[in-house]
Structures are given as structure tokens and as C-alpha cells.
Amino acid sequence: MKIALVQINPVIGDFAANCLAIKTAAEQALAKGCSLAVFPEMVVSGYPPQDLLERRSFLDDHDRAMAQLVRELPPLAVLFGCLERRQGQGKALYNAAVVAMGGRIIHRVRKQLLPSYDVFDENRYFEPGPPATLFTLGDLNFAITICEDIWHQEAGCYRGDPVAALFADAHEQGERIDCLINVSASPFQRDKELTRHALFQSICLRYQVPFLYVNQVGGQDSLLFDGRSLAMNADAEIVATGAGFAPDLVIVDTDSWQGEMHGEIQAEPVAAVYAALVMGVRDYVHKCGFHSAVLGLSGGIDSALTAAIAVDALGADNVLGLALPSPYSSSESMIDAEMLAANLGCTFKVIPITPVFSAFQASLQPFFAGLAADLSEQNLQARIRGTLLMALSNKFGHLLLSTGNKSELAVGYCTLYGDMSGGLAVISDVPKQMVYELARYINRERIRIPERTLTKAPTAELKENQYDQDDLPPYAILDQILERHLEQGQGLTELVQAGFDEHMVRDVLRRIRLNEYKRKQAPMGLKVTSKAFGYGRRYPNVQNYQQ
Numbered sequence: 001m002k003i004a005l006v007q008i009n010p011v012i013g014d015f016a017a018n019c020l021a022i023k024t025a026a027e028q029a030l031a032k033g034c035s036l037a038v039f040p041e042m043v044v045s046g047y048p049p050q051d052l053l054e055r056r057s058f059l060d061d062h063d064r065a066m067a068q069l070v071r072e073l074p075p076l077a078v079l080f081g082c083l084e085r086r087q088g089q090g091k092a093l094y095n096a097a098v099v100a101m102g103g104r105i106i107h108r109v110r111k112q113l114l115p116s117y118d119v120f121d122e123n124r125y126f127e128p129g130p131p132a133t134l135f136t137l138g139d140l141n142f143a144i145t146i147c148e149d150i151w152h153q154e155a156g157c158y159r160g161d162p163v164a165a166l167f168a169d170a171h172e173q174g175e176r177i178d179c180l181i182n183v184s185a186s187p188f189q190r191d192k193e194l195t196r197h198a199l200f201q202s203i204c205l206r207y208q209v210p211f212l213y214v215n216q217v218g219g220q221d222s223l224l225f226d227g228r229s230l231a232m233n234a235d236a237e238i239v240a241t242g243a244g245f246a247p248d249l250v251i252v253d254t255d256s257w258q259g260e261m262h263g264e265i266q267a268e269p270v271a272a273v274y275a276a277l278v279m280g281v282r283d284y285v286h287k288c289g290f291h292s293a294v295l296g297l298s299g300g301i302d303s304a305l306t307a308a309i310a311v312d313a314l315g316a317d318n319v320l321g322l323a324l325p326s327p328y329s330s331s332e333s334m335i336d337a338e339m340l341a342a343n344l345g346c347t348f349k350v351i352p353i354t355p356v357f358s359a360f361q362a363s364l365q366p367f368f369a370g371l372a373a374d375l376s377e378q379n380l381q382a383r384i385r386g387t388l389l390m391a392l393s394n395k396f397g398h399l400l401l402s403t404g405n406k407s408e409l410a411v412g413y414c415t416l417y418g419d420m421s422g423g424l425a426v427i428s429d430v431p432k433q434m435v436y437e438l439a440r441y442i443n444r445e446r447i448r449i450p451e452r453t454l455t456k457a458p459t460a461e462l463k464e465n466q467y468d469q470d471d472l473p474p475y476a477i478l479d480q481i482l483e484r485h486l487e488q489g490q491g492l493t494e495l496v497q498a499g500f501d502e503h504m505v506r507d508v509l510r511r512i513r514l515n516e517y518k519r520k521q522a523p524m525g526l527k528v529t530s531k532a533f534g535y536g537r538r539y540p541n542v543q544n545y546q547q
Contacts, residue, residue, distance in 0.1 A: 079144065
């Protein structure tokens, strides 16, 4: 039997387009001789629809689109994720998957483990499903699970194990399971592929069964879905792979348990993060109805990386890079910004902000007279830049991309309503050290980001002789503290025990705590680490816990 693993890029709530993509891919699978086509979790609606699930009209439109899809599917078995309404006490919905064939639904399963951690909030909307039953097609028995149902051991927060229950029940009934299928909408984060592969291999080896994994692809707000669907044989060997960060259809033959290899078995981590960011920008811009982007080019590494991502996502003709030199901008920074734009092929313009800055200073002089220049004047320059960039965004319909990195955002080294202005914070989940790794990756074949941008000391250039490291710990140390604190949950005691200077740690934790209010007002960012700022990290603005 040939099975098609189909990863598509749905748009939440675009039922017509999503169903057309399912139908088209199913027709392609049939043409290739497949008896079964498998699609991701909640593919009819797109994942995650969040509070749209509380709107009756959304559910009604989902059900009408799904009913039409079932009628129009070609003559093969099609497994896809969807919503299912339910009656009785509890939540009104199941997160479900169905097999459709011959114009009707012939099998159903409901998700049993509902994640409610990090970016997930499924308990808000769904009722846990009952134990699943096997689906038989030809002479093969398939056990179907939905995403989290196979993550029992890894998550460590569930009482039940749906996979173990499937195999125990099959054994009790005297039935065999020939293949385990998992339909998923599993977001990307760096190194997650290693975790997935280890989990999948442990399942295959424990139950001596082949395994099929089909994952959603595409950007949805801050979440990035990498696809990278795969098949493993009973010996836990990967025998088929889908492309990373792109729609794909991969065929697996169950007679030989061999299949097509469209993607790398293990992608290089920096390459995967870069591909995720490019996909995320492309999808966010296009799905929100934009076609082009604008960003400020300072001559620094962060804006250079953001510009390269934007060009690779949208095309050079659709990216405007704007230099906004102030009295403190160096000639070298202007040269580097212009050289970057030339290397990338994007449009480059210059608007000096000194006249505007002088006008603001004149207006404020009666209030600032006799007071020393401080952050007020520095932030004023950043806010002038943000205003001018937003004006171009409004006038020409460009989406403004902000360029701050995770290290800066964590400690508040950024200006509210200034360099934080924008519609998408492209690298807000990329620590400074990773910024350099990604920049070197971009330059792997030819120089796109000027070499001096990679080697000069980072500076905001908002006053004379200003450098980031005058106010912050070295980024190599800061990023370690931030990863341990933000992603691993380590507090003051653990960080000091790990060898970090106590005064430095206290200062970093203080900055993180005090700048929560800024991050709540920042543009949405693309998630590439295990814990990003945004709705997956829920901390109060007003709190004084210092450990």
C-alpha cells in the first residue's frame, strides 16, 4: 500500500482555501497510486484558531466546508484533522481527526491529551477524547493519534498514555497494530527535531511498529510550523522525510517500508532557524495582506540580519531599507548600511533626522533647560526614527519590521515607541550570539552582510562614543544567563552556583523584571527558542520577586 504524507500551509479560518488544498493534494496522491493520504492536525480550520472557536459562525462555516470537502474528495481514504462538536457536560468541542472515503466519514478519533503549557491552551476549548479504536484499510490496522497524544512521557504532566492504551487494548482484543500514525501541528523551535526523533524512535522500538508523522507547515502569528513529516520503520530507521518549512507530499510504501526523502534527516540547526525566520516573515506579511516591508538600516548587525531575512522572504524589490542618521551616526555606519542594501539588492533611501531632532530639542528647551542630556535625548532620536518609518509604512503599505534581538528585549535595551515600533519583530526571539551565527550563515557562499558589520562593537549611536558593552555584560555571558533564566527557569541561586557573578546576575534579573511592561507593548515576534516573549510567557508587569 502507498501512503501519502501531506504537509500543507493552512490559513486560519480560510476554509475554502484550506479544503481546496486538501482536495488537490488528495487528487495528487491518488494519481501517484496511493490508497491513503494523511494530513495534519486541525487542517480544515488551521491551527491554532484560539478564541475563534468560541464563535458559532466560525464553527458553522467549518462544518459546512468540511461536509462539502468529504463529498468532493477523490476515491481514496483521506485522514485529516478537524473540529468536532460534542454534547453533554464539559467543553463543546473535540480536537478530532477523521478518515473520509466514498463521500462519508468512516472513522473518527479524538485527541486525549490537551496541552496547556507554553504557547498551548487547548483545555480552554476542548474536551479530552475517549480511547481511540483501530482503523483498518486493506489488510493493515492503523492506530491514529493526534499530536500531544504521543508526548505523554516527554511532557511529564499527564496521567494517561494513549499509545500504551492502544497497544494494550489491541493485545487484549487479539488484534495487531501494523502502523502508528500521528497527525500534528507541532511548532518549531531550535533543536526540537532532535527531541522529536528521540521520542519517535523510542515508540518504534518499544512497540516494534512503523510510525508515520505528518506535521503542519507555515507561519501562524508568532508560531512557526516546520513540516518535516517523516516515516520510520519498526527498527526506528527514518525511511521517508518531508521538506522543511515548505508544503510537501511524500509517499511511503508499506510493502517495503521505504519512501521518498525530500528533506534532510537532521538539518543543521542554524540553517533550520534561518529557514524558519524566512518562512515566518513571508507568511506573516502575506497572510496579513501586505506585499512589502520597510525597516531601518543602522549599519549594525541586527538590522543587517533582519534585512537579509526580509529579502529572502519577500524578494529584494519588496524591501525598503531606510537609513536615518543622527548627529551621532558614524560615516562607517552609513557606508555599511548602503553596502548591505547593495549586496542584498533592496531599495536604499536616506532621511537625516538631525533637523527633526533639533526641532524637538527647541520645543523641549523651556522644560529641559539647565538639565544634563540623558536617556531622554537618546530615546527621542529612536522615536523620531520610529515615527518616520511608520509614516512610510502608512503611505506606501509596507509592513514595518522592527530589528531588536532577544538579548536587548530581555533587559530593556530598546526604546518603546522608537526602535520597538513595527508590525513584526523578526528576531525578537534570537539571542545576540545567535544573531552572529545567522549572519555568518548568510555569508557562507558570498558576502552579503559587510564584514565590518560582523566585527565592529555593537553600538546604538545615540550619544558620543556609545557601545552596548558599556551598559551591558558581554553578550557571550548575558546570553548564557538569559537562556538559563528564561528557558530553563533558573533563578538567582542556581545562576550564582553555576559560576556567574552575583552582582551581574542581580542586575540582569532586575532589568528583566522591570522591563516586562515594554515587552507587553512590543510587536509580535517569531518564536524559535523554547521560551519566547509573547503569549507563551505569562508574567505580571507589576511584581517584585527578585530571585
